[in-house]
Amino acid sequence: MILVKSRVQDVKIIFYYLGKLTVAIGYFMLIPMALSFFLGEYTVVLDFIIGFAVSLILGYSLLVICKSSESLNWTQGMVVVALIWLIAAFLAAIPLFFSGHFRTFLDAYFDAMSGFATTGLSVIEDLDHLSFGHNLWRHLIMFMGGQGIVVFALSFFASGASAAFRLYIGEARDEQLLPNVINTARFIWSLSIIYFIIGSSVLAFIGMHSGMPVFNSIFDGACIFMAAFDTGGFTPHSQSILYYHNSLFELTTVVIMILGALNFKLHYEIWHGNRKELRKNIEVIAFLISLVLVFTAVCYYLKHAGVYSSKLSLFFKSFYQVISAHTGTGFQTIDPEMLRREWSDFGLLALLVAMGFGGGICSTTGGIKMLRVGIIFKGVLQDINRFLLPPSCVLVQKIHHVRDIVLEEKMVRTAFVITFAFIVLYILGAIVATFLGYPMLAALFESTSAAANVGLSCGITDAAMPALLKVTYILQMWAGRLEFISVFILLGFIIAFIKGK
Amino acid sequence: MIKYLTPVTICILIILTTTCGYSSSDVSTADLIKESAFWDGQIVVISGEAVGVPIKLERNVWLNIYDGKRAIGVFCSKNAVQSLNFGDYNYTGDVLEVTGKFNAHCPEHRGEMDMHAESIKITSCGWRRTHRPAAAKVKLAIICLVAAFVNGCVLFFKNTKR
Structure with a gap:
């Protein structure tokens, strides 16, 4: 394979952006x-001043040193x-680290990456005494990450940048809603707001009631809205949604999720009056089928295992966990x-499948995504039919x-490749956790949760887990x-x- | 001798069974979760800080009790919480000793793991937490701000020069 050596100019353009x-x-x-300032949390204000100033120092330095007027090409856009x-994640971790609720900077970095990647796994300690400022920051980074950091920057700071499209695609946004990518980014943010x-x-209102x-x-x-809509999973309290002890609150979060x-x-499409799309779209159909199958399997199993004595408890617990996972x-x-x-x-295996699949493509969820699951299913069906x-x-x-698309072999192959890469990523994380002494299924569950950016935990993720596992999960969340x-x-x-010629 | 032994043994057994039925055990929230099936339906005593805010449910309220590692919801009457201080960023809440029935999956509350309190006792009063900024942090913030300002000026002049 011939590797073309990257030029110094390439690096300069990348660092400029x-x-x-x-x-x-x-x-x-x-x-x-x-x-924090308005609430009188002055110590917290200092934490954010340091984070803000470090961001500006780094950003301005790069803009001065790497000044460039060239536009990004595809490779550079992806690298950026x-x-x-x-x-x-490094910059967001600075104020979090100064909060004193993290043992090490790596822990703060873990939470920051988990926030940006909308995962929701957390190693924070004593969350119930965290300041409002830090808590808001944890949820804001989730909101920014859910829409996409680049989408966020494009919406508010870009003005007709020609490099916008390459950055947008690089952030795993396969679909453009409007002809102009900046308008697409602005639509995503307007809708979210x-x-x-x-x-x-x-x-x-439910809280006040x-x-x-x-x-x-x-x-x-x-905070809960940002975490639910961005399918993140952070909450301002250590008991997650259990803190609110309110079924209406839980049901509202289900709708937002x-x-x-x-x-x-x-x-x-729905906002522009095309409501039929909701019934016909392959992603929605695949999501519903998968949801019903997993939910039925979980309910059947838990009922026979006699875990919950009442039907209401069985429904609430299994439905919420399955929706949250899926x-x-x-x-x-x-x-x-x-x-x-x-x-x-x-039960864990069923949740694992739901987590692994994820939600819609070009949404705030992670995982394989339902469009790919649908395409693979249709592709397999096509092959079977061909034999018959x-x-x-x-x-x-x-x-x-959105429109009728002829299923091509290339589409099926791409869907297979991404699915295969996700499965390998799930397994790699599980291997590391198993190596560190965790049981196999729990390790696979937590690894899938990290790599598919879910955040459900079966108890492995906490501040005391080995640094190697924290680094592994950080890389999984990122990739x-x-x-x-x-x-x-x-x-x-x-x-x-390094090696190119 | 045997004549006395039988009634004495029976008496001891009766005392043991009756007292066991109504006794309560001190247990941590982590142990309750770990051995939830064992503690389910039993009267237990937990100790921990009241955190967050009380959450109303008709004539009762929910408290969230945090023992330093785990938190659990305690369902109790409104009167029991009227004079309590709750922990957050600015306060360390009252440390409470709660006696009540532990439910691994409360049938009354959609299968939640909770405790229905019979009595709540304050064992240690909460206090206002003070957050004084460390001198080193103030210095660091000033240095960073100055450096950012200088960098911003350099960028501004470099751009205007062109």
Whole structure:
């Protein structure tokens, strides 16, 4: 294989764009900083000042040193995306680390990456005493990561940048809703903000009705909305959703999680009056079939195992956990240890399948994604039909995704490759955890949860877990969120820079 | 001798069974979770800090009790929480000793793991937490801000020069 050596100019362009994005992330820290200031959390303000200033120092330095007027090519765009996620997590971890709720900087970095990747696994300690400022920051990074860091930067800071499309695609956004990628990014953010206003108001109202003080209701409503819509899974309290002890609150989060798991393209169609799409879309159909199958299997198993005495308990617990797993959110209404013990191997396996599949493509979820599952299923069906029909027969298989699309072999192959890469990633994490002494199924469960950006835990993830496992999960969250392509290109770029001719 | 031994043994057994039935055991939240099947339906005593805010449910409220490692929901009457301090960023909440029935899957509350309190006792009062910024952190923040400002100026002049 011939490796073309990367030029110094390539590196300069990459770092120039990284500088721009780094400054944008720094300015985002002004939101929690302002909240902390108004609430009198002055120590916390200092944490954000340090984070903000470090972002500006790094960003401005890159802009000065690597000044460039060239536009990004495909490789450079992919490398920028892969690197900005690592840098963003580093910068976001600075104020978190200074909160004093993390044992090491690696732990703060773990939570920051988990937030950006909308995973929701957390190694924070004493969460119930965390400041409002830090808590808001944890949820804001989830909101930013869910929509995409690059989408965020494009929406607010870009003005007709020609490199925008390459960055957008690099962030595992396979679909463009509008002809202009900046308008697409702005649509994604506008939609998210409309849902944010409605969703957080409903949650805040339920909180107030439950006797929570007005400020706490609004704050928790906003945080839970961001975590649910971005299928993240962080919560402001250590008991996850159990803290609220309210069935209406749980059901509202179910609706928000499902909205978050839907493709933004589907939202676009529905918002523009094409409601039929909801019934015909291959992703929605695949999601519903998979959801019903997993839920039925879990219910049947738990009923026969006699875990829950009443039907209502059985329904609430299994439905919530399955929805949370399938949408990749990670909210739990069962303690992680009880989940592992009571749901036993079959229950965990069922959740593992739901987590591995994930939600819609171009949504805030992670995992294989339902469009690929649908394509693979249709592809297999097409192959079976081909054997059954006479050789002279020409078989055309179609799928409906906004419009009717003829299923081509290339599409099936691409879906297979990404699915295979995800499965390898799930297994690799499990191998590391097993090597470190964790049981096989629990290790596979936690690894899938990290790589598919879900956040459900069966008790492995905590501050005391080995550093090697933390690093493994960080890399899994990163690669899983970007769906490999930009990560592979980054690796290729580095190798080419060192070994290329 | 045997004549006395039988009634004495029976008396001891009766005392043991009756007291066991109504006794309560001190247990940590982590142990309750670990051996939930064993403790299910038993009267237990847990100790921990009241955190968050009380959450109303008709004439009762939910408290969240955190023992330093795990938290659990405690269902109790409204009157029991009226004078309590709850822990958050600014406060360390009251440390409570809660006696009540532990439910691994409460049939009354959609299968939640909870405790229905019979009595709540404050064992240690909460206090306001003070957060004084460390001098080193203040210095670091100032240095970083100055450096960012200088970098910003360099970028500004470099751009205007062109």
